[in-house]
Amino acid sequence: xxxxxxxxIAGAYEHPLRRAPDKSLAQLHAEVALGALAxxxxxxxxxxxxxxxxxxxxxxxxxxxxxxxxxxRHADSTNIGGASYILHVNHAAQAITAGKCDVALVTLxxxxxxxxxxxxxxxxxxxxxxxxxxxxxxFGMTILNVYAMCAMRHMHEFGTTSEQLAWVKVAASHxxxxxxxxxLRDLVTVDDVLNSTLVAxxxxxxxxxxxxxxxGAVIVTRPEIARQLKRPLVKIRGAGEAVKHTAGGAIDLTxxxxxxxxxxxxxxxxxxxxxxxxxxxxxSFTITVIVQLEDLGFCAKxxxxxxxxxxxxxxxxxxxxVNTDGGGLCNNHPFNRGGITKIIExxxxxxxxxxxxxxxxxxxxxxxxxxxxxLGTRHGGATLIMERE
Amino acid sequence: MSVLREALDxxxxxxxxxSELAEGRFKLRHCRACERxxxxxxxxxxxxxxPETEWRPASGQGTIYSYSIARTTAEPFVIAYVTLAExxxxxxxxxxxxxxxxxxxxxxxxxxxxxxxxxxxxxxxRVV
Ligand SMILES: [Zn+2]
Numbered sequence: 001x002x003x004x005x006x007x008x009i010a011g012a013y014e015h016p017l018r019r020a021p022d023k024s025l026a027q028l029h030a031e032v033a034l035g036a037l038a039x040x041x042x043x044x045x046x047x048x049x050x051x052x053x054x055x056x057x058x059x060x061x062x063x064x065x066x067x068x069x070x071x072x073r074h075a076d077s078t079n080i081g082g083a084s085y086i087l088h089v090n091h092a093a094q095a096i097t098a099g100k101c102d103v104a105l106v107t108l109x110x111x112x113x114x115x116x117x118x119x120x121x122x123x124x125x126x127x128x129x130x131x132x133x134x135x136x137x138x139f140g141m142t143i144l145n146v147y148a149m150c151a152m153r154h155m156h157e158f159g160t161t162s163e164q165l166a167w168v169k170v171a172a173s174h175x176x177x178x179x180x181x182x183x184l185r186d187l188v189t190v191d192d193v194l195n196s197t198l199v200a201x202x203x204x205x206x207x208x209x210x211x212x213x214x215x216g217a218v219i220v221t222r223p224e225i226a227r228q229l230k231r232p233l234v235k236i237r238g239a240g241e242a243v244k245h246t247a248g249g250a251i252d253l254t255x256x257x258x259x260x261x262x263x264x265x266x267x268x269x270x271x272x273x274x275x276x277x278x279x280x281x282x283x284s285f286t287i288t289v290i291v292q293l294e295d296l297g298f299c300a301k302x303x304x305x306x307x308x309x310x311x312x313x314x315x316x317x318x319x320x321x322v323n324t325d326g327g328g329l330c331n332n333h334p335f336n337r338g339g340i341t342k343i344i345e346x347x348x349x350x351x352x353x354x355x356x357x358x359x360x361x362x363x364x365x366x367x368x369x370x371x372x373x374x375l376g377t378r379h380g381g382a383t384l385i386m387e388r389e
Numbered sequence: 390m391s392v393l394r395e396a397l398d399x400x401x402x403x404x405x406x407x408s409e410l411a412e413g414r415f416k417l418r419h420c421r422a423c424e425r426x427x428x429x430x431x432x433x434x435x436x437x438x439x440p441e442t443e444w445r446p447a448s449g450q451g452t453i454y455s456y457s458i459a460r461t462t463a464e465p466f467v468i469a470y471v472t473l474a475e476x477x478x479x480x481x482x483x484x485x486x487x488x489x490x491x492x493x494x495x496x497x498x499x500x501x502x503x504x505x506x507x508x509x510x511x512x513x514x515r516v517v
Contacts, residue, residue, distance in 0.1 A: 128396035134403070135429035138393050138511055139482050140459060145468045148457035156455070156493045201458045248435030249428035249477025251470060253455055376470075377480075 002238075004268055007093035008226035009234040009386065010103075011040025011219030012347040014325075014340075018183040018332060020213040021114040025057050026067045028109035028215050033068060036217035041229045042103060047219075049074040049101030051092055053084030055110050055215075055335040064107065074101040080243070080380025081372025082282065082337030084108075085218070087382040089343060090239035092220040102222055109215025110335025132246075136377060143284070144208065146376035148200035151287035153253040155202060157302065160290065162202055164305030166193035168286035169206050169329050171313035176326025178357040183210050184330040193286075207286040209328035209338075216332075216340035218347070232351040233389035237271065237365075240264025245378035254302075256288075256371055257381025258295035265383035266297070271365060273297040276385075278349040278360045279320055280342035280368040283327040284375075289313075292369055293322075296383065315358040324349065324358035342368040343384065350388040364388050391507040402432040405444055411510045413501045417447040417475055428477035449499035450474040451514065458488050467491055471514050479512070486516040 013035030020028060029052075037044060050061050050072045057063050060077035074095050080087055085108050092104035126133050154160045170190055176182035188206060196205040226233055242260035266272060273296060281296070283289045290304035298320055299307040312318035325331045325345040328338045346366040348354040366386050373379030397407055409416050418430035422439035426447075434442050456469035467483040469491075483491055484500055497514040504510050 128392050129399050130396075131400065131431070132429060134393060134396040134400065136480050137396075138505060138509075139468055139480055139513075140462070140466055141468060141480065142459065142461075144461065145457045145459040148459075149455040149468065149470060152457055152493065153455040197460075199461050201456075201460070203457075246428075246478075249426070249473075249479065251454065251478040253470070 001097055002268055003090065003093035003097050004237050004270070005235055006097040006223070007220050007236045008223060009089065009218055009236065009343070009347050010221045010226045010229050010231060011036040011042065012344045013039050014216040014332065014344045015109070015214035015334070016181045017214050018181065018212040019113050020111050023111070025109060025111060026064065028111065029056060029064050029107045030068055032109055032215045032217035033105055033107050036105070036219050040219045040231060042219060044068060044070060046103045047105045048072055049092060049095055049104035051076045051088035051104060051106040053077065053088070053108060053337070054079035054081070055108055055337060080382065082339050083370030083372035083380050083382040085339035086343060086368055086370045086384050087241050087380070089218065089220055089236065089384055090241060090382065093236050093239065096220065096222045102225060104220040105217060106220065106340070107215065107217040108334060108337060108340040110337070111213040112336055113211050113213045132377070143374065144203065145200040146374050147285045147287060148203045150253045150291065150376045151202050154287060154291065157254055158305065160305035162194055163190050164309045165207055165286040165290065166190040167309045167311070168283065168289045168313065169193050171308070171311065172283065172323055172327045172329035174314045175324045175358050176330035178355040179326050179331055182326040182331040183212050203285060203287070209284050209333045210330065211336060212332050212334055214332060214334040216334070216344050218340065218343050234347050234350050235387045235389045236384065237387045238265040238267070238269030238385045239383060240268065241380065241382045243378065243380050253376055254291070256291050256295050256375055257379055258292045258369055258371065258383065261381040261383040262296035262369065265385050269385040271385060275365045276367045277363045278324065278346065278366040279322050280346045281322050282338045282342060282370040283323055283329045284338065288371060288375060289322065291375065292371060296367070296369060315360055321358070321360050324354055337372070339370040339372065339382070342370055346386060350386055393505070393509055394507045397509065403430045406430055407509065409444070410512055415447045415449045415499045415512060416444040417473070418442050419445045426475040426477055428479045448474045451497050453483070453491065453493050453495045453497060454478050455493060456483065456491055469514070471497055482513045484513045484515055490516045
């Protein structure tokens with residue numbers, strides 16, 4: 001059973017704060033939930049499905065459903081890291097299609113900045129019970145250096161350059177300058193990126209995403225309800241998800257789970273990358289964007305460096321506007337997870353509610369894609385394709 | 390008890406790897422059904438799902454598949470993926486080599502006796 005046309009994104013809300021020392025984690029989840037409901041023109045009592053990832057306090061949905069005093073008949077706390085929320089929209093659409101709920105709430109929130117969680121240099125908070133733990137963590141593996149190994153291999157196989165990586169950050173900064181809530185709003189140049197500290201060869205400091213507090217939420221509902229609400233209609237056309245891993249030692253760092261989740265989403269949507277007017281693509285690091293753009297089919301494998309260069313991701317300038325909110329590189333990266341902000345900016349673009357300086361003309365088809373976990377070991381990919389109706 | 394020791398204690402299926410390595414023997418898990426080696430070592434073959442797996446002596450030879458020089462720690466170090474002569478690619482460190490010597494495709498060999506916390510020896514490599 002396809003979800004194409006069976007569900008709509010009726011509400012979307014991004015928390016305006018990037019530092020929230022005086023708010024609890026549960027409070028942040030509640031604030032974004034209520035923000036998205038208000039955006040949709042719904043109330044909390046309309047919610048009958050709740051979807052959350054690994055960032056909620058407590059076990060799965062329990063504490064947040066309790067905190068918000070919701071009455072749900074469907075809940076899903078699948079955790080594939082930062083890509084979870086894109087997957088949740090897929091699962092919400094499936095549940096709606098199957099008649100298991102009518103109004104689904106998806107939330108992400110976190111306060112890593114206030115809690116002093118360091119960025120990519122952080123050792124993974126993996127559990128020693130994991131079968132892979134002893135084969136990775138003792139070697140000093142961090143989020144940063146394992147993504148750096150992906151970049152190094154990409155450069156080796158395809159001739160990708162540090163300048164090309166830098167263009168991803170430059171594009172993000174061009175967009176973030178128009179976003180009053182963005183954490184970093186200063187324009188940066190390719191030279192700024194190359195001259196920033198080398199943190200894990202070949203990645204520089206400015207190749208890395210920010211750490212911010214805050215969060216976001218979206219509301220997914222069935223067509224009959226979406227049409228009663230006084231909001232532009234954002235229809236879900238297709239979605240895909242996949243897990244990629246180390247394959248018993250047959251490791252290939254040049255591609256991501258996006259190769260499979262993207263293909264599945266386009267097949268369900270009956271669309272091709274050429275139909276996409278705007279793309280939100282997870283940007284934990286500059287290399288992440290390049291690998292995923294290739295895997296999603298926006299260019300051939302190995303061409304990502306050339307694809308992103310020369311401002312090609314900048315709205316109004318390039319061939320594919322990407323992350324027009326400033327992305328995780330400049331705008332927002334709550335709980336060190338990018339999924340929800342990727343959906344929210346895609347919804348803004350489809351509704352024509354993006355900042356005028358970055359609004360894509362006639363934006364009828366948009367894509368949101370996330371990678372959760374580690375590009376260089378095991379991760380989940382989730383892709384969502386939406387249409388303005 | 391260190392977290393690494395705790396991790397090893399959780400994995401009885403790989404206990405022999407660590408005790409052999411500590412005595413200067415690098416072994417890989419092979420499958421008697423499909424005759425393939427795999428990484429990381431498992432009781433059940435990840436290629437064909439056979440439980441007929443066993444430890445076999447490994448050459449300790451490989452080449453660098455990818456690497457990075459981690460520079461955010463007090464002492465920069467090299468993290469790498471090494472593709473072993475027997476086929477699988479494994480995460481490791483390259484030790485005792487100038488950073489300038491490190492490159493993708495460089496031949497490397499296992500360096501025994503690299504003890505870390507709690508007396509545990511890690512399988513690390515050096516440039517040949
Ligand atoms: Zn086998």
